[in-house]
Amino acid sequence: MKRVFPIILQLGIAVGLLTVTGCKTDIGLGEDPYAGGKAPLGVTFENLNRPLPSARPNDVVLLSVRGLKDKEARLEVFVNEEVTQVVAVSDSTLEIRLPQQVSSGAVKVKIDEQIFFGPKVTVEGKASFDADYGIKNGFTGSVMEILNVSGNTWVVGNFTDFEYEAAPKVFRNGIHIISSTGNSVTDTTINKIRWGAVGGLSSITRLPDGRFVVGGTMVSYDKRQVFGLTRLLYRGDLDTVKVELINTTPEKPQNALDTLPAFNANLYGPVVKVFATPDTGVIAVGNFSMHSFMNYEYSSRETRTYTFTRVNNLVKIRANGRVDSSFSYQNLGSNGFINDAIQLNDGRIVVIGSFTTFNGTSANRIVAFNTDGSISTAFAANIGQGANDEIVSMTYNKTLNKIALAGRFTSFNGQADKYGVVILNGDGSVDNFKLGDVHGKIPNFAYIMNNGKVLVTGDFVKYNGVHRSQLLILEADGNALQEYNNIGAFAGWINTVVETTSSMGYPALLIGGSISMADGRKVGNIFKLEIRN
Known part of the structure; x- marks a missing residue:
């Protein structure tokens, strides 16, 4: 078969050949850009x-x-x-x-x-990742608080999925219940959470009657509008009530009733922590400034009327959703951010953050409130000058009555050796714990365990000159024993710790937060760390 090339192509080839054969100039090569580099050594693992x-x-x-x-x-x-x-x-x-x-x-x-x-x-060593715990993929967002209830674990946070179980009719929004083995609890006699929270949760507390209050930045729960906090029934579904409202459509008598959250309260601004009170009310702490309740007498299905009350950072709310005005009377709030809060065994509330005053009183990043909402002068006397910079997190061990603080401070109550981590007794007096050399880095979390050891995390890579994981298990004096600091790389930020047992029955910590790696393993914001005695 004869091949026929287009005339234009033939001319192009001819011109190209003339150009190649007619060129007599030698074009030199440039210098080798890799000249002088190290020769490959042939090392292969x-x-x-x-x-x-x-x-x-x-x-x-x-x-x-x-x-x-x-x-x-x-x-x-x-x-x-x-x-x-x-x-x-x-x-x-x-x-x-x-x-x-x-x-x-x-x-x-x-x-x-x-x-x-x-x-x-x-x-x-004596610390190890519990690989047999049932959670493999974990949560898709931050875990903010863990609460043990009757052998199960209630988890709240900023997630929308757990173990990739979410589906068109399966929801894992901001709250979930898992078993002691790390599996989802789907038994409806225990778990009746439906759509969950939209907007995220940061805290959960159980009331004396078995119900729960959750708080955070949520704007709805189980598709009902709520702001900041709400109350749940004992299986996690929203506590609701049918209320008679103004009926703007008299021809439809059913519109005179509406199903609304039974806890008639909203808080505007992030709720950091919620604490149950003996009368089934709640104390809320956070960066909010306003409370409201819905006025049923002047509301309809279409238009809702609210009554607002200014509250600043700290408020006690009765079971009916109204503000308890006798608590923290004329509350001015703080002049900075609230980062965390805990409730002591005696009912007092301790608050930490970046503030230097609270309710017009000097309070360097930490303050305690009595059960009536007044500032605890006894606690203030023991902490003295407080922290010289921001306290970013706080935990409390109820068994030991010990408080652990972590943050950017370099001294506490004038003691320069209290860098980054301080352990307080329940009365505010300073414990003897002393953090070792973290080479100028910042601890962001500390928790004192029942056995007296202290869990510390931060952005450090060395401790007392030795390369360590960013998760340390320290002795009561701050020493890092080799046998407890054997685990591999940790990446993330811890928000919550609960003492439990491992899959093998040894003491362990269930740890939640914004965590992507533990002991060099990928995790989904929650994992279990076994710590043998």
């Missing part, structure tokens, strides 16, 4: 996806790696960035001895200025 056997400090670990034998004199090895002794090198293996102080982490080999990363070394 093998079986990177195969987990190594766990080891203890001072153990010898055998690694499969090629290309090191002729470079032994220039070889430096690290485990989790800690210098590690080289024991032996062959054509295909490397033996290293783990340091006495080391946390789980990757092997790093350095030859001159070239670096090669190897497998993770799991360091044995």
Whole structure:
């Protein structure tokens, strides 16, 4: 078959040939942009996806790696960035001895200025990730508070899914109930949550009669309009009541009634914490400034009338939703942000944040309120000058009556050695705990456990000169024992901790927050950490 090229194409080829053959000028090549670079060293780690056997400090670990034998004199090895002794090198293996102080982490080999990363070394110790706990994917957003109720766990936060279970008729919005094994509770005799909260929840408390109050930034619950907080029945469904309103359509008598939240109260601004009162009311703390209730007498289905009352940061609300005006009378509020609050065993409320005054009284980032809402002068006397900078989080151990503070402060009550973390007794007096050297970084969470040890997290990468996870288990004096600080990388921010037991029956912490990694494993904002005694 004869091939026919278009005339234009033939002319183009001819011109091209003339151009190529007619050009006599030599064009030199430019300089090699990679000239002078380091020659590849041929170092290869093998079986990177195969987990190594766990080891203890001072153990010898055998690694499969090629290309090191002729470079032994220039070889430096690290485990989790800690210098590690080289024991032996062959054509295909490397033996290293783990340091006495080391946390789980990757092997790093350095030859001159070239670096090669190897497998993770799991360091044995008394702290471990509970891999047998049922939660695998977790929540899609922050976990803000965890509450244990009759063997189950109630979780509130800013999530919209759990374990990817959400579907057109399955909702996981802001509140969920999970079992002790980490699975969703779907038994309707226990869980009747329907659509949940829109807008997010930050706190949950259980009332003396078994009902719950939740608070946060929500704008609806179970498709009913609520602002800031509301009350739930004992299975998590909204506590509602039928109310007679103005009927603007008399021809439709049914419009004279409407189903509304039984807890007739709204708060405008973020609710940080809610606390139950003995009379089934609630104390709310947060960055709100206004309370309202719906005036049924002047409301219809179409138009609702509200009565507003100014409240600042702290309010006690009765069971009927009205403000208890006898609590914290003439409350001026704080001159800064509220970050957290706890309720002591004696009923007093402690509040922390960035403020320096509360209700017109000097209060450097921390203040306590008596059960009548007045500022506790006894607590104020014990904390003295308070913190010299923001306190970002606070936790309370009811068993030990101990408060843990964490934040940006570098001194507390004038004591310069109280950097970043302070433990207080229930009366506000300062405990002897002293945080070690975090190399100028900022702790953001602390919790004192029933056994006296202190959990601390922050943006630090070293503690007292040793590379550690950003999650520490410290002794009562601030010392970091190797056996409790063996876990790998942690990434995130803790909001809540509950003491529980692990899948093996050992003491453990159920930890929630904005967390993406724990012990080098991907997590969905919640995980369980076993801590053996």
